Amino acid sequence: MALNTDKNSYTIIFSIVMVVVVGSLLAFVAQVSKPTIKENQRIEIQQNILYAMGVNNNDDGSMEFVPAKDAGKEFSKYITKQLVIQNGEVSEDDQAYLIDLKKEKNLAKDPGYSRRLPLFVGEKDGKTFYIAPVSGKGLWDAIWGYVAMDENMVVQGVFFDHKGETPGLGANIKARFFMDDFTGEHLLNDSGDFKSIAVAKGNADPKNENKTDNEVDAIAGATITGNGVTAMLKSDLKLYVPYFKNLNN
Secondary structure, three states: OOOOOOOHHHHHHHHHHHHHHHHHHHHHHHHHHHHHHHHHHHHHHHHHHHHHHOOOOOOOOOOOOOOOOHHHHHHHHHEEEEEEEEEEEEEEEEOOOOOOOHHHHHHOOOOOOEEEEEEEEEEEEEEEEEEEEEEEEOOEEEEEEEEEEEOEEEEHHHHEEOOOOOOOOHHHHOOOHHHHHOOEEEOOOOOHHHOOOOEOOOOOOOOOOOOOOOEEEEOOHHHHHHHHHHHHHHHHHHHHHHHHHHOOO
């Protein structure tokens, strides 16, 4: 007896079978790919932290990261300590770079929870770097980055990235011309109080020669993304001020 494919019941049953089959295949692929995805994310985090402290291949004016195959080795070489600051206490944790900032921020909405703050101590060319992760919201989606500082909270380098900012506009927060402007900028004001760095539209210092004005020039046409960078730097980096005050006592 021939199967009647014109019946509505056939269409419904066929659709259900296809959904189950395709769904199962996608779930299988996702499960198989999960270790590879996690490994790639781990490598990317290490590359980004190293980039912020100046361990990269940018000598020729390009924007190049430490090769993925070398990231683990270079990370171990240059990052001498991984710290976790929580409730005023500082401890070492060699997995601190894997702390999920978004999750920590959500947990911290509970007044009874003290957020874990990762901080990475690096050594390069006889100089000590303190690299803090930051995260926030741009125009369309998440933005994040790493800020390398010296013991006086003077920026030594940054790396920013985004999930879905507009190409040629907000997406330029990860362009060298924008990130390089932060190098040398002071996070404290002349009185030694935390002020952070604002991405300022109409900044009176377009060549970024004044490193103590707590400002960098904004990206044209990316006001909301720039405001997001300003907000995440101020909200996240101020949490590290007690650590640096203790460091200099």
